[in-house]
Amino acid sequence: MPQDGTEHRKLAAIMFTDMVGYSALAQRNEAFALELLEEHRRLLRSVFPKHHGSEIKTIGDGFLVEFSSALAAVQCGIEIQEMIAKRNSANPPQGIFEVRIGIHAGDVVRRDDDVIGDGVNIAARIEPLAGAGGICISQQVFDQVENRLANSPKRMGQVKLKNMMRPLEVYWVGYEGAASGPPDLVRANKSSETQKSIAVLPFLSMSSDPENEYLSDGLTEDLIMAFSRLKGLRVPARTSSFAFKGRNEDIRRIGQQLNVNTILEGSVRKVGSRLRITAQLINVAEGDHLWSQTFDREMQEVFAIQDEITRAIVQALEMQLIGAGDQPLPKHGTYNTDAYQLYLQGKYHFYKFTGEGFKRCIECCKKALQIEPSYALAYAALSLCYQTAWFYGYLSFEEKLAAIGPHDQAAEKAVELNPNLAETQTALAIVTCWNVRDWSRAEDCFKQAIKLNPNYVTAHEHYAGFLACMRRTDEAITHARLAQQLDPLSPMIVMHTGLAYLFIHRYDLMLAQAQTLFDLDSNFFGTYWISGLAHWGQEMREAAIADLRKAVMLGGGPVQLADLGCLLGRLDRKAEAQRALEDLAELGKRTYVQPAYLGFVHASLGNHDEAFACFEQGLEHENASVAWIREYCIFAGLDRLRADPRFPALLKKIGIEP
Missing domain, CATH: 3.40.50.10610 (ABC-type transport auxiliary lipoprotein component)
Incomplete structure (x- = not known):
């Protein structure tokens, strides 16, 4: 529309929305608030066009939307609130957000791309009266929708608004999942409760x-x-x-x-x-x-x-x-104090996150199980330790196979002994997801774990990875955010939340996570890994290379070195990419390197035979990394590899669609 300053007066229905508590959340956790705001905007923008609403502008964390009819505006508001209520019902308290909506119908002035006038001002001033999850409408809107809604609007009373000579009659619109009445009639408004926390x-x-x-x-x-x-x-x-x-x-x-x-x-x-x-x-x-x-x-x-x-x-x-x-x-999990003390010792060593710590954890858990063979938590801890040590290269495939056999019998045993613990269900979910790739069973286990304990961060963390792998990005982001809310000072959780944004190409949000990581620990390798991948996605290649080199220098493992090599190969810096391959091979003499990591670098150099050989070996080794081959190849621009006839066949073996 030309910006000529022309004004057009018209009758319209105006909707104002506001995200409840956004400013306070932004002060506590700016990165998470930004993520929630983006989801809120994405959800609301999916509804406006259905009711012929015209988004005029965003105002902070709210929207100003114009409709040609009051009924369309109210129906849009109802759909928004029902959608958010449904979304919130699937999330624990720390992962929800609520919206207030105010709607007025009256005379407005359209000036270029903006709308001004009393009609806009009234909608803005009645919006806070709606309460969290509520819809407040003026008398003018009520007159047009009174007998045309499934739930008749309830009178809230008269309110005196600033710069208005006479009080305004306002009403509250109910919908499925709404509170039982308007804010002044509800004894305990959900949004006003203090979050119970310790x-x-x-x-x-x-x-x-x-x-x-x-x-x-x-x-x-x-x-x-x-x-x-x-x-x-x-x-x-x-x-x-x-x-x-x-x-x-x-x-x-x-x-x-x-x-x-x-x-x-x-x-x-x-x-x-x-x-x-x-x-x-x-x-x-x-x-x-x-x-x-x-x-x-x-x-x-x-x-x-x-x-x-x-x-x-x-x-x-x-x-x-x-x-x-x-x-x-x-x-x-047990009432045998000797077994319990060994279990605690095992967990203590696990959190050292070193090769020696993992070894001591395994020893302690095994001793605990010798004393108490029915100790389900010890089996779950043993399984998690095996998986973590193996994933980070402290345990070779042959050592893992010799220790626990194919897949992970410890996780199966943990659930067999006690299926009613989030820890046991999560241990089995991790194995069936990343090793066995039994996607359906893995999701069942993740869901059961979260049902048993909605605050169990490990379940949300790995479930987010599973959902991202399945291209269920909105759900993946929800669970990644929940994990970060439950464990806000964990660099690993923040890093994994950043990775959840990689495959939906939200590089701006990745950089926000990188800043959070920098504030937590400026020497954490993940800080520069996440920013390096984000800069790669933004085609800021030199910045990406510098970040990835620093991630490797600060202790990043094979995956960060492989990312660096793949980027160098894509930029046709073949000698440097080849050196990264050689470094990975040398690293493989000291620690376990998942074959798929080498495969990505080979693919960037055009060595497709070598790449597919690595991927096939990764399948044989039950590597978690093979689950990400499809998404990584898209992100890294490995289009020639994806065009190879062997690629769809590989994805079929993995159990995912091309």
């Missing part, structure tokens, strides 16, 4: 023997998992809580960073078989203690202590936050 900080080990640190760490993690299974309570995951281990920070600052309103901290002292455990629950806003207690018991009573702490916290919070009545406490 962070469990690492318990301090007071034992003289540093070897007993596993016990304080293990008790902390068990309490995190116990609270995460309680409905209506948001609990930051282990990595975010343990980011404060050994740091003397103000409770208010910790609460702000983790976005919680209560914090549990304590200490553990073990002398022989005697335990002294202290615990205290702190109100973040006031800094005062809601509850505290000291437990002097025998080691044999450690499970009873955990139950008492969990029950005491639920009771202490119930008056403040929960109000949900008694909830069953999660069951322990």
